[in-house]
Amino acid sequence: MKTDVSNRFIWFKGEILNVNDAKINVLAPTAQFGLNVFEGIPCYWNDEKKQLYAFRLHDHYERLLKSARLLQLDCPYTEEDMKKALIDVVIANEYSENLSVRQTLFVDGFGSWGSEGPVDMFVAPIPKGKTGSEYNKKGLNCCVTSWTRINDNSLSPRIKCGANYINSRMGQREAIRNGYDTCIFLNEAGKVSEGPGSCFFMVKNDVLVTPPLTDSVLESITRDTVIKLAERIGMKIIERSINRTELYVCDEAFLCGSAMEITPVLSVDRYVINRGEVGRITNALHKEYLVATVSGTQEWNTPIY
Numbered sequence: 001m002k003t004d005v006s007n008r009f010i011w012f013k014g015e016i017l018n019v020n021d022a023k024i025n026v027l028a029p030t031a032q033f034g035l036n037v038f039e040g041i042p043c044y045w046n047d048e049k050k051q052l053y054a055f056r057l058h059d060h061y062e063r064l065l066k067s068a069r070l071l072q073l074d075c076p077y078t079e080e081d082m083k084k085a086l087i088d089v090v091i092a093n094e095y096s097e098n099l100s101v102r103q104t105l106f107v108d109g110f111g112s113w114g115s116e117g118p119v120d121m122f123v124a125p126i127p128k129g130k131t132g133s134e135y136n137k138k139g140l141n142c143c144v145t146s147w148t149r150i151n152d153n154s155l156s157p158r159i160k161c162g163a164n165y166i167n168s169r170m171g172q173r174e175a176i177r178n179g180y181d182t183c184i185f186l187n188e189a190g191k192v193s194e195g196p197g198s199c200f201f202m203v204k205n206d207v208l209v210t211p212p213l214t215d216s217v218l219e220s221i222t223r224d225t226v227i228k229l230a231e232r233i234g235m236k237i238i239e240r241s242i243n244r245t246e247l248y249v250c251d252e253a254f255l256c257g258s259a260m261e262i263t264p265v266l267s268v269d270r271y272v273i274n275r276g277e278v279g280r281i282t283n284a285l286h287k288e289y290l291v292a293t294v295s296g297t298q299e300w301n302t303p304i305y
């Protein structure tokens with residue numbers, strides 16, 4: 001496995017370079033104001049087929065272009081260009097393990113936060129090893145953060161841009177300071193929104209419940225995958241606003257995202273969920289998720305090699 005991230009190739013402005021040679025001007029709006037839009041695209045290694053599969057690639061590019069459009073950034077690349085850049089850089093690194101590929105459109109040059117461009121791109125694969133994270137198995141102890149989630153009328157959570165992650169950072173740092181693994185945000189209306197880098201689901205009486213996309217939630221691809229997988233296994237799913245106290249008395253809960261997959265939540269504000277054990281439905285959905293990502297048999301899987 002090639003886990004030395006400080007000495008890998010990245011795709012940068014049309015070239016494949018050693019990451020140490022990919023330089024951005026310190027005054028560029030991406031560096032100063034977080035003026036960039038990006039995706040973390042998961043790729044799964046299938047050892048039997050000796051193949052790496054990018055997961056829901058088209059959906060990631062669609063969201064990336066939507067984020068760029070909302071910030072009035074003109075993307076100089078087509079979806080085909082973006083896909084080719086991803087494939088080329090993965091092949092250049094000869095990766096045969098799971099990856100999260102950071103594909104970022106950024107505002108370069110000497111402009112300010114209002115500038116239109118120039119817009120360019122980098123594609124940086126981040127190796128993840130062959131198995132999921134420890135937290136997937138162990139689960140998370142969460143708090144409800146005292147910070148409010150950004151909202152559609154100020155800094156829209158629908159836009160996956162660098163600057164939005166400062167709100168995520170405030171919640172996450174507070175959680176860590178106070179001895180939790182991560183946090184859950186409430187939105188301006190006081191309803192549950194999402195985690196700092198993930199969406200939230202709970203199980204109540206065998207029904208899967210998640211906040212609607214209008215409750216200050218990123219249009220998460222994993223959230224959509226979970227809903228589709230839950231439908232496949234015959235579960236009932238409701239998208240509705242969730243109150244804080246519902247977190248404390250739900251039957252199961254999990255956070256989900258391209259990086260954290262489906263990670264169980266074992267407690268919220270020290271209220272223990274499901275006796276602090278990973279729930280049956282959470283487990284079943286995570287199994288389905290792993291098959292969907294790694295099998296190579298779904299329309300969601302794009303082979304890289």
Ligand code: PMP
Binds near residue numbers: 197222256
């Ligand atoms: N919410 C936020 C704030 C996120 O950063 C992420 C990670 N991209 C998610 C949800 C999950 O989105 P996805 O499933 O598309 O990775």
